[in-house]
């Protein structure tokens with residue numbers, strides 16, 4: 431459905447995108463993940479025909495995106511959620527887009543409902559939060575009900591409710607056979623949304639695989655009123671640990687195991703939670719520390 435083949439972009443003699451290749455199948459959500467400046471947006475812009483590749487090709491359903499007579503029917507794109515007129519209302523903005531695409535006004539209300547913006551539809555975009563603009567951008571990408579969605583950092587700026595509903599929306603879209611490519615620089619943003627991760631660093635794909643293959647060994651953060659007693663119990667269980675604060679340690683074990691050990695050691699637990707996977711650490715692990 432979407433094929434990226436050896437895409438290269440050189441700016442000022444620097445390869446900001448360096449021989450990037452991947453193919454996406456219908457029915458999947460793929461996260462294009464990498465630190466700031468890794469080359470994600472440039473790759474997405476090349477896929478959408480907004481930036482000319484130095485070499486390589488990107489096709490959607492067999493043709494370059496810009497070669498399709500009605501590209502919005504082939505792929506819905508959200509690259510910059512701030513590129514909207516602040517004086518217009520959300521509904522007005524989408525009605526204009528719908529008119530250009532010869533879609534009925536009723537479709538606008540459908541997509542506004544899909545992204546949870548019905549109540550804010552008649553407010554000026556200038557009064558929208560970043561998260562609301564992101565959702566408006568997703569609504570616009572959905573207007574023609576295209577088989578492919580390409581979204582640059584769509585979860586950035588969303589509140590927890592917005593993240594949850596966007597996840598459900600994208601998962602549902604993929605379950606109905608859609609193909610989603612979304613970029614992010616935060617692993618935890620995409621870990622419940624994506625099936626697959628293509629990770630990019632310094633313009634190169636450094637890893638590509640199912641999401642599960644990216645999860646490192648589970649770690650748990652625990653804070654306690656009696657750290658010496660807890661660390662002694664953790665050492666006895668032969669667990670690797672590192673101190674993170676005056677009263678806390680990070681333990682290389684699942685939360686249940688750490689909780690059981692703390693209980694058995696009879697220490698008072700002040701905080702217990704799974705440690706968030708750190709993208710920088712993950713990136714180092716995947717690249718063998720070479721940057």
Ligand SMILES: Nc1ncnc2c1ncn2[C@@H]1O[C@H](COP(=O)(O)OP(=O)(O)OP(=O)(O)O)[C@@H](O)[C@H]1O
Nearest residue numbers: 441442446464465466467468469470471472473615
């Ligand atoms: N038009 C341009 N001219 C020169 N350099 C550019 C241009 N566009 C992007 N770059 C550079 O290319 C590199 C990759 O940028 P890109 O925006 O693709 O990264 P990104 O992974 O999307 O990062 P971010 O998450 O910060 O947007 C950066 O070093 C950026 O400064």
